[in-house]
Amino acid sequence: MTSPTQPAPAELLTPRELGAWRGMLRVHATLTKALDAELEARHGLPLTSYEVLLFLQEAQEERMRMCDLASSVLLSRSGLSRLVDRLERDGLLAREACAADARGAFARLTPKGREVLAEARATHLAGIRAMFLSQLSEAEQELLAGIWERLLPACCSSKS
Amino acid sequence: MTSPTQPAPAELLTPRELGAWRGMLRVHATLTKALDAELEARHGLPLTSYEVLLFLQEAQEERMRMCDLASSVLLSRSGLSRLVDRLERDGLLAREACAADARGAFARLTPKGREVLAEARATHLAGIRAMFLSQLSEAEQELLAGIWERLLPACCSSKS
DNA sequence: GGCAGATCGTTGCGCAGACAACTATAGCGA
DNA sequence: TCGCTATAGTTGTCTGCGCAACGATCTGCC
Numbered sequence: 001m002t003s004p005t006q007p008a009p010a011e012l013l014t015p016r017e018l019g020a021w022r023g024m025l026r027v028h029a030t031l032t033k034a035l036d037a038e039l040e041a042r043h044g045l046p047l048t049s050y051e052v053l054l055f056l057q058e059a060q061e062e063r064m065r066m067c068d069l070a071s072s073v074l075l076s077r078s079g080l081s082r083l084v085d086r087l088e089r090d091g092l093l094a095r096e097a098c099a100a101d102a103r104g105a106f107a108r109l110t111p112k113g114r115e116v117l118a119e120a121r122a123t124h125l126a127g128i129r130a131m132f133l134s135q136l137s138e139a140e141q142e143l144l145a146g147i148w149e150r151l152l153p154a155c156c157s158s159k160s
Numbered sequence: 161m162t163s164p165t166q167p168a169p170a171e172l173l174t175p176r177e178l179g180a181w182r183g184m185l186r187v188h189a190t191l192t193k194a195l196d197a198e199l200e201a202r203h204g205l206p207l208t209s210y211e212v213l214l215f216l217q218e219a220q221e222e223r224m225r226m227c228d229l230a231s232s233v234l235l236s237r238s239g240l241s242r243l244v245d246r247l248e249r250d251g252l253l254a255r256e257a258c259a260a261d262a263r264g265a266f267a268r269l270t271p272k273g274r275e276v277l278a279e280a281r282a283t284h285l286a287g288i289r290a291m292f293l294s295q296l297s298e299a300e301q302e303l304l305a306g307i308w309e310r311l312l313p314a315c316c317s318s319k320s
Numbered sequence: 321g322g323c324a325g326a327t328c329g330t331t332g333c334g335c336a337g338a339c340a341a342c343t344a345t346a347g348c349g350a
Numbered sequence: 351t352c353g354c355t356a357t358a359g360t361t362g363t364c365t366g367c368g369c370a371a372c373g374a375t376c377t378g379c380c
Contacts, residue, residue: 013285017293020301023308028188029234030312048336067358074189079337081360103345103358125173133177135314140307141180147300148183152190154295208366226329239367241330263328263375327376338365346357 035127043120048073049087050124052080053117056093056109063096063108092116195287203280208233209247210284212240213277216253216269223256223268252276 013021036047045053055072056062064072070080084107087093092113098104109117133141173181196207205213215232216222224232230240244267247253252273258264269277293301 016298016301016305019305019308020296021288021292023305024188027308027311028184076338077359105359128181131314132181132311135311136180136307138176141176143303145176145179145183147296148179148187151187151292151295154291236368237329265329
């Protein structure tokens with residue numbers, strides 16, 4: 001565990017490195033799959049839809065520009081466009097014209113959307129606590145949050 | 161930071177919890193997207209294909225049962241079946257009958273697959289180091305690995 | 321031996337998402 | 351004012367994946 005910090009022959013990962021990396025992949029995959037299934041089963045709401053509604057609720061006037069929404073939920077504009085189609089069809093949100101920019105459009109939470117979100121949120125939060133947060137001490141949570149914050153710039157700026 | 165450990169009104173996440181959770185989502189998404197793009201651009205090899213080849217190389221005789229392979233790379237059997245179709249078409253692996261179980265099939269790495277994997281591996285490892293491992297101290301890596309190991313059972317067993 | 325149920329791999333089908341192309345509009349410089 | 355370029359949102363098209371169904375085979379029990 002205290003072998004000199006050679007980053008290995010660049011050819012291989014040490015078990016420690018491997019654990020840190022692959023572990024995240026596995027945990028993320030398993031966790032999101034479980035949470036998505038739970039949300040879908042109990043509220044008929046896929047995880048991505050849930051996240052859209054959540055961002056809307058947190059936004060001013062419960063509405064956001066399509067564009068911003070897309071980057072918030074990490075979807076392409078086309079992907080978001082169709083997702084919003086579905087949510088609008090289900091009455092969970094509504095499109096609104098944008099006065100300040102005639103090209104643009106808002107997505108705004110409807111009362112029904114707010115309601116569905118509130119129910120789903122309880123389920124989802126409980127899931128996150130049960131499967132994730134409850135396993136971590138406060139210090140660990142703090143540490144994780146710090147790590148993520150440090151990592152984000154690193155992986156975005158990597159032009160290579 | 162040292163407020164009593166009330167898990168919040170179960171209604172909301174504290175900023176610390178939120179950072180630990182959403183941070184992982186964002187980092188994972190950004191990172192895998194970047195790594196996948198890099199792999200695809202330089203070697204024409206999507207990330208999932210890379211992982212299949214990697215598991216094969218690490219396996220005995222460089223071959224694995226379809227079934228085990230599927231669960232290793234976290235894909236459904238049908239998904240893996242088609243992925244293997246593509247890789248076989250590209251000559252990176254070959255299907256082999258299984259003597260011990262006539263239902264089964266092996267996927268085995270071909271020389272070309274080994275070769276492509278070796279090149280891709282260098283790229284991929286460099287990427288992981290640049291965007292992930294290099295930002296973490298050894299202690300942090302150790303800690304992360306520990307956390308993931310603790311989390312996995314928790315999220316699999318959550319029957320709810 | 322022979323049957324019942326489980327398991328392996330493949331296939332038909334449908335869905336969600338990405339990319340590229342398109343339209344409409346904004347913003348800016350000459 | 352007139353372009354020229356950038357941006358917002360939508361749509362056509364393609365790809366990758368999951369679910370369910372299927373045939374083939376294995377396993378266990380009678």
